[in-house]
Amino acid sequence: MNCETCQLKELELEQDEIKDVLRCILHTIFFHRTLTLVRPKDVDCDLFEITYVQCGLPDLEKEVDEKINQFIAWVEKHPNRRSQVCLSFFEDKNKNPSWFTNKTERIYWEQWFINLHVASPKGHGKSRSSKATSIGGKALEEARSKRAALGLLIQEVLFQIINFANEKKDHIPAISDRIFNHEISIPSSSDSVFGWNVDVLRRVLNS
């Protein structure tokens, strides 16, 4: 089975925007790939004028939030870097079953790469240290327009997800009673400069 991959557009954001952005993107992907009965739930982003849809599965929401918190913790230790969060869907298959071994192998059938560039808050410190209030007001205006632009970019990413999810459907396994096996990979401390998970790289090369 081919593993379809989708590289989403890179988003430049600040630390306090990570949660909103990742929740929005991850849940949208899950909503498209959870083909079991769902209870759609509209959720408004805190910082953007965007409403996305969750599947209404509390366990999934918890899992997503935990991963996002881990990612935020990693970002705090590695500020101002490009990073990637990868959502992979896979099937477990028995690999060479025998009397002695019962290894299962993960066969990835789809991967979504969320590319982020988290700007460090210190990077904006110079502008904030300016004395005049007019410059402070300008910075606020700048922040607002930046956020609005990011909101538009997020919408583009969501449409990107929609397009990909609809164009690539042949590789999706049969619908089961639960959501597909998946994992959310975040950069680990031992990763390279770009924050790419070595395992993810290996899988991409092997697919």
Place this chain on the structure above:
Amino acid sequence: MATLSDSAGGVGGGGGGGGRAGAELMVPQFHLKALHAILAVRAPRPLSAAAPSPAASIRRRDRWFHLPLHAPPPPPAAEHLPEPSAAEPLVVDVYLTPSGGGGTEEVVERWTVSCEPWPAGARASSSAAAGEGLAVNRAYKRCITLLRSVYTALRILPAYRVFRQLCASGQSYNYEMGFRVGSFAAPFTRAEEKAMSTRRFAPVETQLGRLVVSVQYLPSLAAFNLEICSLAPAMLITDYVGSPAADPMRAFPASLTAASSSAPAFPPRRPNSWASPAPWPQSPVQQAKFSPPPAALYASPTPSPPTFGGGYLQSRLGAETAPMVIPGGGRGPVHNRHMSDPVRGFMLPPPSPKNTNGNRPDGTEVHDTPTETGRMVLRMADLYANLPSVPKIKDSRDEYGRFSGVFSSSGSPRLGFSRSSSRLSMQDDTDDLDFPFAVDDVDPPDSRPGSSGGKDVGDQASSSSHKSQDAAVGYLVHMLKSARPLRDSSNSPHTSRVESVEGSTTSSFMSRRTSDAFEELESFKEIKENLLARSRSRMQESLDKSLRHS
């Protein structure tokens, strides 16, 4: 839950005729589901704040494409629209128009759902052959993803924010949002076409043809400059409880009110100023839009049912006629259907039998008969039934996706499906359908969120506003309940049964004199004065508030 699996080369019975039957069922259902998904977030109306709880069960027909539309559910108007046909495209125009009428309707979104049939002469071609050979469950799976995309896109496009703003309670805007549903639409002008962006979702190939969904939309609605017209206007309620216009004394038998002055006629319909929280109070002009008569209290947002056919149907929210018109007075906001009949909230038990065997002013005795008692009960019921004269409110089940007017009588897919098998077993009789899932019907609506029989909602709504008037009414009820019976059971042959039930307690009320009746009259007069005084102070407060705000 039943499973669907992709078996290569199609399922048993899934190819050829059986697959076509499945597609013939699936495609119209997709049209319908898409239509309801669009209208759910493009027909502004007060939305229930409470989200359905995870434990709330989902109706069987809502499980089509594994996407129940319950948050928010489609508007009631959706139930009156004709069921889309697979042969005809479905076009939904969403437009904005200035409030109060008189302005042009500008289409901000146009959704098109169609099944493009395979070319007749191309049966041998690869695409047609692929369509015929496709497993219907594979197409169904793809339809699930497509519908998810439509659902998501509906919330990303700019019209969604306008929809949310217009749904906000307590505010009226300078624009209204409406929709038109039909099988064709007037083409856009060149300028309009140029201003619109288009998104076309990847089609799904079925045995009937290619299922295509596309949307043309204005990328920005900033030009409309949505502004709040006015906040909820201060309402002066002239026929509140205790007012001369609504004298509760009128409701009681003549024996009690013989000495009272003639009261003005009790209005047959009056606004229920305390029961309705009026989530969406509007300017009088907009009231005409959203509630058929200006005096309507609970106005269904349902427009007049459009005529069936290929014509361009207009289903504008707040059209002049509504299937369910609840006469009332004064306020005509669009009302949440879950609001209970406020009469229920004030349901009075039948008054205790009253002994009217007192003397009238002219000295003649007054004998209360069961007929008289029954009349009194009816009058009292009339007193409160004349408050919001609400016709039968539909079960809340209807709000959550029950499109009984649209679905066929069976309401379920017609193809059977075995859970233990990945193959579709086709049934061509009229039994309830299991395709593409075999699930039981849902629990009664009481278990569903927002469907607690409506009474709790009504009680909540009544308690949340106009508490002092509620207290006044409650006081009146208490007085009535604790009033001594007037009936003279010994003189009436019809009361023998009642007499036996009441036993010795009635013996003390056997004889009732005129003086007792007058005492009671006095007490009722006191109540009336009390209520009047309270209402006056309330009126004063509301006037002061409105002056302060203006």
